Amino acid sequence: MGVIVPLVSVSAFWALIGFGGPWLVPKGVNRGIIQTMIVLTAVCCWMFWILVYLHQLNPLIGPQISVKTIRWMAEKWGNAPGVDTHYSTTSSP
Amino acid sequence: MGSLYRSEEMRFCQIIVERDAAFSAVAELGKLGSVQFKDLNPDVNSFQRMFVRDIRRFDELERKLRFLEGQINKDSIAIGGKCDDGDYTVLPTAELNQLEQTLTDLERDVKNMNDSDTMLRRNYEELQEWESVLVKTDEFFAGGLDDAAQEELYIQEDPDAQREKNPVEYVVGVIKRDRMMAFERVLWRACHHTAYVRSSDIEQSFVNATTGEKDQRAVFIIFYKGDRLKTIIDKVCDGFKAKVFKNCPQTSKDRQAAAADVRARNQDMQTVLGQTREHRFRVLQAAANNYNLWLKQVRLHKTVYHNLNLFTYDGIGRFFVAECWVPLADVDNVRDALERGVEKTGSSVKPVLNLLETNETPPTYNRTNKFTQVFQGIVDSYGIASYLELNPAPYTIITFPFLFSCMFGDLGHGILMALSGLWLVVREKALIARNIKDEIFTMFFGGRYIILLMGLFSIHAGILYNDVFAKSFNIFGTSWVNPYNYTEFTHWFENQEAQKKEDILIELNPDTAYRHDMGPYPFGVDPVWNLAENKLNFLNSMKMKLSVILGISQMTFGVLLSFQNYKFRNSKIDILTVFIPQIVFMSCIFIYLCLEIIMKWLFFWVRPGYVFGQYYPGSNCAPSLLIGLINMFMFKGRDAGFIDMSQKGPPGQPGKTHDACYLVQWYPGQGYVEAILVLIAVTCIPIMLFGKPIHFLLEQKKKKKEAAERISVRANVLSEEGEVVINGADHKGDHGDHQGGDHGGGDHHGENFGDVMVHQAIHSIEYVLGCVSHTASYLRLWALSLAHAQLSEVLWDMVFEKGFQMSDNRYIGSIAVYVIFFFFAGLTFSILVLMEGLSAFLHALRLHWVEFQSKFYQGLGYPFQPYSFKSALTLAENTSTSSSS
16 A cells, blocks of 8 residues: 555544644634644544554564464465465475 | 633622622522632631521421421332422522421421321220230130139139138230240249139230330230239239230120220221321321422522621621622623622612722632533542643543553453443433432443543554454555465475474564565554564554653643743743753653654664665664663763774675664764753753742842832931831832841742742752653553553453364354353453453543643642532532431
């Protein structure tokens, strides 16, 4: 999906809520509070998301998985480009 | 001024009303609920206050009502309605007198009815005993005696029949059945075997009128000869509390007639008893229908008189004066209410509402609705905000559930919590109407909005942590793929077989297995980590960094809020010597740390390359931020760059990698930058410590100089003395006094230099040390979410998964899963949702109270407690239930 697409879409979503939401609040006694709530929600949720996203952007360690599960992953989730999916015809000594 | 942003402005007012109109005026104010009266008679004993007699009268009425309530409850009649039904009209005097009369009459009637009931019952009991006695005596005499007994009598009679003219006498009576045996034995011994006792049990059980207990009784008849025996028998009967019936007719016919007569009387008695009871029931029923109305009126009147006692009056006693606190926004409403009240009494004199100046600190008032009330309550539990201080509550509405969700993050548990909160909120009105008194339920019900918000945020956190009852979703497609050729698999599986080992574990290299072009999992943690053995290594690192960054953000936000407070008070010195050093200190060290974290995330991966112009060999050289921070403070000399260009290194690399290359400077000039930052931070500390006290000293010197300039000496010819005169003595606007105090006496808000210095020292040290310790304290966000995830996993692995592994047969297996699910669900709800929820709630609370609020909150105010009928009725209700339960 690329790095940019989720980054832009989720940030745009929360930006819409955070900057656009306060304008939509009807006039009344509670206007200030509801505006504060909307902005804070947008900020907190976006921050939470982007910190999790950035941490996984350039992972320094990989998952330690049993060989059986990796074989299952190959079947279900796909292989990296360039993986040879043929079993060898001769068994190694 | 926003509704919750700051507490409301208050005004100190004086109310003057005419004496006759006072009651009505206070009643109207009670309905409004915006006025807090000040006690103008604090030295007066409560027994000497003006309206003591009225209060006593209402106490008496309340006592009568309580008595009636007891009687109503004893008859299990339901009292309909509630005391507080929202209608606060106060009855006028005439109807109140009528109410008093009604209550007095009711009390008297009910008491009389109770007494007559008791008397009737006692009579009824006696009649019943008498009837049984008559019947049994008949049985005794009409062939009820067996032959042996008859023989005894005849033996007794025959030899002495001529000599003694005394006939055989008998005594009948009633005694408790369980005393019968002992009674017979004592009688036998006492009368030297010459008395003859026969007894017969009464089938019907009696109810003792005085104690209300049931007991079984028996009729006895004693035959004896001689007066001496009579006295003995009388004494024994007395001792055993047996009731002796003296007028038992001799002949059978008489007895039967008497028995019939008694039976008729019994019937009448029963009818009378029934009717009395019915009448009493009806009276109590009518009383029960009006009970709550009366109680409300009595209580309302009592509170009005209590408040009237706080008034003071002028010399003649015609005008009542009160002083009170009123929110600025409500002053007009209070004026209208006063006029309404006075109009009701038809008085011609209009009430007066004056605004006064005072030096007292006003109370703090925050206008809340049912949603914001609980969050304001959370803030107030720690301390009521000082007057006109910034209120943390509007921010707490969102940040509290957010921090909770960081610690609780599980989609499944979040859904459970959100649903229960939703149920409580949607069924709000019905639940309030049920007026449930259970404490634990009221606690949960009061927090329904918090529970709903916490649940919703936990759903969001659960999606981000990708944790649903310890499993993960794969919605968007994972970014980790298999990098190995299939021939390798064959090797590995053969190896495993040959060596009979457990599963071989392989750590995937991000270089080959991670789809860098695809980018990370778009929303949340990648599902591959749920399968990984080293999941915790990854998640710990992520959650720790998350906690630190969130914590530093919240603390910075707190410091910025303190700026708002200083701006509001126009306190330049605070802004310059407190706020700016605080922000600079925080940024130099902690915001710099956050930036380092983000830089490391963005620029350092496993592939070698050039980062910031320096050659980066790979992930073994990824900079260690924690040790880097420590080295920053220790000014430790570090190598510039990851590799040493002067030596030969492995092929493809321009030089040899330094040892401990994760501790080098990882951007050019880092050493200088960090040194400058530390120096700036350290210089902030003395500014924080000494800034305000020095300013205070300078202000004092300035005042002394000004005062000294205004003093001149004059000679007083008459008294032949010198006088010191202070000119321009009306410099009241200038920090208060013009006394030109010396060291200790300078009245700057009643403090002296020592106080200011100590206060500032405490504040600065708290801030500096707090920055470090509070940042570490935020790591509890990581710790609790780790504990929650592990508990969740244990529950799945050890409880639910066993159900699937139970048997190969699918039918037995499904039954096993069905049963085990019960335990899984029970443990999930009780431990993971309730217990963990409570724990995370507590920790989020602590984070708000200590880490967030210590940056700006003073909390030294006292709450505004207006006189309102609603709160007075609730208070009376609570005191009465607590004293009766």
